[in-house]
Ligand SMILES: Nc1ncnc2c1ncn2[C@@H]1O[C@H](COP(=O)(O)OP(=O)(O)OP(=O)(O)O)[C@@H](O)[C@H]1O
């Protein structure tokens with residue numbers, strides 16, 4: 154009779170070990186190569202200050218990318234994140250202009266921003282689950298609406314004249330580490346735990362893998378989708394508030410084209426746009442890969458037009474590596 | 481039978497990570513014969529067919545057609561060589577229509593233009609479907625069809641070409657009665673035309689009915705090849721499982737206990753006026769033709785489809801399952817037909833698929849406890865003998881029958897009060913079937929309600945205490961274990977059609 158060997162994996166050939174390494178570390182390998190390369194080319198690259206700088210630069214989009222990972226895992230997409238950065242930024246900062254002390258207005262500021270994120274995510278999920286509209290089109294529409302809303306609300310002008318202490322949020326440091334970097338790390342740690350160890354995380358993978366099978370297995374798929382879009386909305390709003398603080402103003406044109414960077418980070422990180430496959434660690438590495446490319450090229454004084462081309466090529470090579478491992 | 485073989489597969493070896501799927505297997509096929517391929521789940525049958533289809537590269541070995549070596553690097557090569565394949569997990573595009581799927585890749589065009597001649601395509605599709613005695617609408621989308629209907633389309637697809645070799649991987653797993661007869665008729669006709677056919681099935685009766693020769697694989701190795709006329713059932717089974725098996729249907733008769741489920745005047749979808757009761761200590765079978773409404777009935781009880789009206793009582797209390805979650809919480813489980821589409825999350829590991837419906841049992845405060853989860857999954861994997869090097873493997877790496885065991889394990893783990901099994905043994909080998917039957921008996925013994933839908937009539941007869949027959953959405957009769965025979969079931973399963981047929985005659 155057939156024996157059911159349940160236990161260790163036997164790796165049988167050299168090729169398998171290689172594909173195994175590639176599959177787990179494919180993108181990390183690309184990142185490592187990039188880091189070594191830039192360290193050779195520029196003496197300023199591999200310094201504590203510059204590495205912290207990279208993490209600060211990527212923090213805004215990386216935080217959104219954590220939320221986007223959840224969305225993409227369910228086979229969805231959220232294109233409204235960039236516009237949401239702007240909308241939450243201008244709405245939340247306008248609260249700071251109220252004639253009350255910052256200790257009172259700051260919590261209100263946070264609450265406003267987060268509410269905007271919750272509302273946007275809820276609305277996306279509502280159209281997606283209730284009317285069966287594809288996420289792409291729903292969030293494309295919301296992208297346009299929120300951006301227009303941000304311009305309309307501010308009359309096209311930034312929200313200026315914010316309390317000076319407010320810039321601490323995006324510009325402050327704790328133990329030498331930028332606050333946005335710390336927030337980003339906290340978001341990733343939490344997202345990792347949620348995806349790996351909670352029922353909700355498991356449901357996210359299941360819904361993305363096969364929505365109907367997940368429903369028939371007893372998962373409330375609509376609720377999972379709602380939670381996922383709300384999460385992505387809230388993290389976008391959080392980024393919007395951090396960005397506003399760094400610019401010490403609420404800009405209606407903030408976060409333009411962020412959705413592309415964010416989606417690139419997730420997909421470069423190994424997530425499948427068809428859902429069910431991907432990891433939060435991968436997304437982080439993906440965001441780092443793009444951030445390191447930009448930073449390194451800047452240090453090398455590469456012309457910004459050429460930079461764009463190179464970043465595009467890096468993305469192509471990274472996803473190609475990822476596809477090769479699946480062979 | 482001509483003297484030289486049509487197809488030779490020589491010394492084929494195929495290694496997957498951690499699994500030697502085929503080990504020096506040699507197989508041949510003559511024109512005009514039906515060569516059956518049997519063996520346990522994971523024996524390597526599908527792997528052999530995939531190599532023949534050009535979709536999977538072999539590690540070692542040689543393929544010859546009409547004595548000449550052939551090299552199949554892609555399914556297109558196989559198609560060129562006149563090899564047709566009916567895949568175990570269908571290769572149909574759900575968004576396309578029946579006709580578009582049947583002619584996929586060789587759409588008829590208007591003259592030499594690039595425009596598809598849809599009229600011709602639909603006619604062609606209708607013609608092949610008619611060969612199979614099926615009146616499916618060629619314009620219907622695959623996604624809207626039942627498993628059995630899709631099986632018919634998959635078969636039709638392989639018939640529409642000019643194949644000299646046709647490999648059928650469990651074509652009958654979802655078929656009953658009429659469809660099965662039609663399939664056999666088509667096979668016999670092709671046999672006369674000199675086509676060589678490879679036929680895979682876990683239903684032993686079929687092997688003797690249709691087969692010329694039979695080859696047994698076990699654990700990736702060739703065990704035995706002989707004429708079916710020289711083999712007997714017992715011998716075949718013992719070659720497959722490697723030991724003697726005395727009986728196929730273990731049956732424990734129990735005292736019928738109290739009522740667990742009661743359906744009163746249920747309506748929904750095509751179902752009309754369904755009255756039904758399920759008792760403790762019995763196994764209830766639902767029989768009927770393809771499209772009779774058996775699956776729909778199970779889905780209604782499970783909250784997967786919308787109930788128009790009627791009452792569902794579980795243990796005497798009315799319940800209102802609006803979603804599968806509601807039903808599961810109330811204590812009802814449904815093992816769906818079509819494991820690939822409605823059962824499994826392919827990208828997830830075996831372990832995660834097993835615990836998916838009952839994560840609560842292995843978690844605390846929303847957090848999954850790894851140890852506990854592993855323990856539960858392991859227990860069921862061993863009980864059902866899921867063949868894999870590791871439970872961390874993706875379900876997609878399992879053979880068809882082993883995938884079925886994963887879904888089974890999932891529902892056993894929910895420990896539901898009432899379990900509905902829709903084709904529980906589809907694609908499962910004789911040895912494991914026997915164990916599943918024991919498990920079902922055990923469930924009944926433990927006071928659970930057990931309902932089985934199966935297109936395998938001998939299985940229903942061997943296993944059930946009571947069989948309820950549906951036809952076109954209505955219950956047309958009920959048979960006790962003692963009364964039930966295949967003929968009686970088929971009669972009831974076609975009764976409404978006949979009645980209506982008569983009426984139409986009179987009016988015409
Ligand atoms: N993609 C894959 N990766 C790893 N192992 C695989 C893969 N596909 C199949 N296998 C393994 O190869 C073995 C043979 O599988 P195969 O599908 O040929 O079995 P089978 O005889 O068709 O079984 P069944 O009756 O269940 O359909 C099994 O142990 C299976 O787990």
Ligand SMILES: [Mg+2]
Nearest residue numbers: 526568879880
């Ligand atoms: Mg198989």
